[in-house]
Amino acid sequence: MSDSEKNLKIKLAPSILSADFGCLNEEIKSVEEFVDVIHVDVMDGHFVSNITLGAPVVKFIKSKLPLDVHLMIENPEKFVKDFAEAGAARIVVHSEACGENLRAVLMTIRSLGCECGVSIKPATSVEAVKDVLDLVDEVLVMTVEPGFGGQSFMEDMVPKIRELRDLGYEGDIAVDGGINDKTAPICIDAGANLLISGSYFFKASDKKEAAEKIRGIL
Ligand code: DX5
Ligand code: ZN
Numbered sequence: 001m002s003d004s005e006k007n008l009k010i011k012l013a014p015s016i017l018s019a020d021f022g023c024l025n026e027e028i029k030s031v032e033e034f035v036d037v038i039h040v041d042v043m044d045g046h047f048v049s050n051i052t053l054g055a056p057v058v059k060f061i062k063s064k065l066p067l068d069v070h071l072m073i074e075n076p077e078k079f080v081k082d083f084a085e086a087g088a089a090r091i092v093v094h095s096e097a098c099g100e101n102l103r104a105v106l107m108t109i110r111s112l113g114c115e116c117g118v119s120i121k122p123a124t125s126v127e128a129v130k131d132v133l134d135l136v137d138e139v140l141v142m143t144v145e146p147g148f149g150g151q152s153f154m155e156d157m158v159p160k161i162r163e164l165r166d167l168g169y170e171g172d173i174a175v176d177g178g179i180n181d182k183t184a185p186i187c188i189d190a191g192a193n194l195l196i197s198g199s200y201f202f203k204a205s206d207k208k209e210a211a212e213k214i215r216g217i218l
Contacts, residue, residue, distance in 0.1 A: 002165070002191075004170060005165060005191050005193075008170075008172075008193040009036075009193065010188060010193050010195070010215050010216070011036040011037055011172070011193060011194045011195070012034070012035045012036055012037075012195050012197065012201075012211055012214055012215060013035065013036065013037040013038065013039040013068060013174070013194060013195065013196045013197075014031055014035050014038065014039060014196075014197060014198070014201045014202065015039045015041055015149065015176070015196050015197065015198035015201075016028065016038060016039065016040055016041070016061075016198075017041045017052065017149045017198050018149045018150075018198035018199045018201070018202035018203070019202055021053075024061065025060075025061065025062045025063075027202075028061065028062070028063050028065075029062075029063075030207070031201075031207050031211075032063060032064060032065055034207050034208050034210075034211035035065065035211060036065065037065055037066050037067075037068050037089075037090075037194070038061070038063050038065050038066070038067050038068065039068050039070060039176075039196045039198075040053075040058060040061070040067055040068065040069045040070065040088075041070050041072065042054065042058075042069060042070065042071050042072060042073060042083070043072045043073065043146075043147065044072070044073035044074060046073070046074045047072050047073050047074045047094065047096075047097055047146075048072045048146050048147035049147055050147045050148055054079075054082075055079065055082035055083050055085070055086040056086070058083060058086040058087060058088065059085075059086040059087060061087065066089035066090065067087055067088050067089050067090075068088070068089065068090045068091075068092060068117075068138075069083050069088040069090070069091050069092065070092045070119065070140065070176070070196075071083070071091060071092060071093050071094065071097075072094060072097075072146045072147070073097065074097055075097070076093040076094070076097055076098065076105060077098070077101065077104075077105045077108060080093075080105070080108055080109050080112060080114075081108075081112060083114075084109070084112035084113065084114050088114055089114060089115060090114055090115035090116065090117055090137060090138065091109045091112075091114050091115075091116060091117070092116070092117035092118065092119050092138060092140050092174075093105055093106070093109070093116075093117075093118060093119070094118070094119045094120070094121065094146075095118050095119065095120055095124060095128045095129055096120075096121055096124055096128075098118075102118065102129075102131075102132055103131065103132055103135065106118065106132055106135050106136060107135070110135075115137040115138070116135065116136055116137060116138075117136050117137055117138030117139065117140055117172070117174070118132055118136050118138075118139055118140070119139070119140035119141075119142060119146075119174075119176075120139070120140070120141060120142060120160070121142050121145065121146060122142055122143075122144070122145055122154055122157060125160070126160050126163045126164055126167070130167065133164075133167065133168075133169045133171075136171060137171050137172060138171055138172040138173070138174055138194065139164055139169065139171065139172070139173050139174070140174040140175075140176055140194075140196075141157055141160045141161055141164075141173065141174065141175050141176075141192070142157070142176055142177055143157045143158075143175050143176060143177040143178055143179070143183070143187070144176075144177025144178050145177075146176075146177070149198040149199050150198070150199045151177060151178055152178050153177060153178030153179065153180075153183040154177070154178070155183075155186065157175075158186055158187065158190045159190075161173055161175070161187060161190040161191045161192045162190045162191055164191065165190075165191035172193055172194045173191055173192045173193060173194065174192065174194035174195075174196055175187040175192045175194070175195060175196065176196040177196075179195050179196060179197040179200065179214065180197065180200035180213075180214070181200070181210070181213035181214060184197070184213075184214045184215070184216060185216045188216055195214050195215070197210075197214055200214070201214065
């Protein structure tokens with residue numbers, strides 16, 4: 001870990017995919033004091049084979065923490081405005097869903113007043129996002145195949161984190177999928193600073209303890 005990486009704030013983002021959607025705002029409120037950001041997974045049944053929620057639901061999420069919206073959808077450019085208006089602080093799109101338009105989509109997100117990020121699926125290399133590193137607040141390295149919570153961490157994704165830092169990228173590097181007390185330290189050590197955790201965090205009876213374990217301070 002380099003000195004600049006040591007200075008990066010380690011942030012924890014619970015993925016509400018593993019929360020009880022019937023009482024989402026209460027669930028969020030009960031974890032707010034232990035985490036930094038709320039991670040919202042949006043799936044359309046096309047880009048991934050699962051459907052979750054859309055902008056009308058995001059609009060009703062109440063939190064004092066910023067909402068990071070992870071769009072696992074096709075044609076994200078059609079919907080970014082809706083999510084910006086629904087209250088997203090940061091919108092993360094998949095490079096695979098944007099193709100040639102990636103830079104333009106990210107600029108649109110910026111113009112809507114949100115932070116922007118780009119995510120890569122396990123089969124996508126860092127090369128795919130090299131040209132937009134100057135523009136993004138976050139690169140999200142998927143550590144499972146996107147679509148579902150509760151899957152096993154793919155350790156072979158870890159070199160992508162180091163590769164991004166070696167390219168001089170100083171923004172947030174997020175990891176998403178199978179993040180727990182064992183896998184988070186591996187990612188932090190490689191240079192990740194934004195840990196997204198769904199099932200491990202929400203299943204824990206002691207959220208404070210789970211948060212500290214993920215951050216590596218317990
Ligand atoms: C998967 C989602 C993740 C998921 C993580 O496609 O992007 O955010 O909720 O869940 P766990 O931590 O259970 O792997
Ligand atoms: Zn996610």
